[in-house]
Amino acid sequence: MTTDLGPESLTAAVVGSFKNTPDQRLKAVLESLTHHLHEFVREVAPSIQEWEAAIDFLTATGQKCDDVRQEFILLSDVLGVSMLVETINDEETPDATDSTVLGPFHMVQSPERVLGENISAESEGDVCVVRGSITSVTGEPVPGARIDVWQANTKGFYDVQQPGIQTIGNGRGLFTADEHGEFYFRSVIPSYYPIPTDGPVGDLLRATERRPYRPAHIHFNVAAPDYMKLTTHIFVGGSEYIDSDAVFAVKESLIKPFTTNADPEAAAALGVAAPFVEGVIDIVLHPEARPHEDSNETVKEIVR
């Protein structure tokens, strides 16, 4: 029966339309999507005008995206979907460092930098040192781990948001852990900031009277052969909005104090003057990837 479909038989027909899908994972995802999407539609029973408004919203969200703006990630973030995906995946690696959202600003390649280098080219802001170690869940150091960091400046903007004011690569760096699995770099303490509100997601936040603010943080992507890639932040302890992150991404384990270190020897070892502010983050990686992550041919990386 493929004509005169009613609200329930329609769902069965759409699910049935995927029966020949060769990739069994894709088939299962589409079947689940159909069931839940149709259930949502039956529950809210949208008028035709409301359906048109939804089409309009999704279209505008896609059209807002460009090389340096990812509005669909922002939508996923404010609906808690990004954090849900991270949290579900995180549960498989309870002994590793907690993950949190990628966010919409990992749009450009971070410049390769040497340990100790300053990722901030700006004179404004409180200078800090961020340092730590990369180890396995079993405690061994992971020398050579690749540490990709990106952050907003002291005004709360990423490089890609301020063309002509910041150069691309400001606030970003790709570091390699030393032979002890340790790393350090200089920066400025980032500011809390509002997520971009000049697009459809901003319209959604205004229509729902939600605040757009995220507490201050530095993003980390950490990768090493034979370990699962980790996407996380270090949150600046005491930042405004630490209890009301617009994207639901704060984990207590990721909040780190940025404290003053007056030890001249420590300062000398890091190439800065004492006293200096430092944030310490020790990152623990989980060995090996989930089997289906590498076998799924439908998967593409869009952010790198």
Added chain:
Amino acid sequence: MTTDLGPESLTAAVVGSFKNTPDQRLKAVLESLTHHLHEFVREVAPSIQEWEAAIDFLTATGQKCDDVRQEFILLSDVLGVSMLVETINDEETPDATDSTVLGPFHMVQSPERVLGENISAESEGDVCVVRGSITSVTGEPVPGARIDVWQANTKGFYDVQQPGIQTIGNGRGLFTADEHGEFYFRSVIPSYYPIPTDGPVGDLLRATERRPYRPAHIHFNVAAPDYMKLTTHIFVGGSEYIDSDAVFAVKESLIKPFTTNADPEAAAALGVAAPFVEGVIDIVLHPEARPHEDSNETVKEIVR
């Protein structure tokens, strides 16, 4: 508790974030969306790469849209969502003509035409007359009803798909029913056709080994003051794919035979030569709109 959210508490937090939404309808829709979207994510437990692929797919779908292409409507169509929305709304008007999907090609204003005019400027194809009446569910004629029609040509393409081959407005017409609520126009019998497969929706159909074909049909939007607007098709009886529409939109009540009429008087009255092929569609409108259709301030019309 707004930090360290787990898979279930995250859903509650996102639902809670909408608590101040002034528009109660929008609030209810977003709460329902959050529940069903999160349930879907929990069920399929996507890897990070799969989430990235989904973001990529949605972004590409939005970016494929332009003035004459609506890829998100196409996605809604192939997932059965468009037909589900139509069917749900249709259930409120059981005595009116069945509705069916709008489709993605209602992107340009149909040219105003007089009754009897030929909507096809092409020489190819089997000439036909489409005629019928517009009445209320109580049987009274609806003089002055506005009848917006659009269709593919005999090769299966809409005007907007063939710039340089068809002129914009070919296969389209905006007619006004006469004092008896009747209308007629000339055209060519449209062909079945594949929905556009050169975008993300085409990728989805190929990955799932689904066929893209829709049976031959002519679109109708019918509007009159004090009546609910009707969006429907007339399907050409006997068309290929009438039992396997790629967008699940066929209703038996909308399949009409296109038969030969040899009556010279009928031909003369319609301004054509006998014998001629005709399709007859009598459309029944339901009085008044659903209350929340006109009161919802978040609604925007994107197709007209």
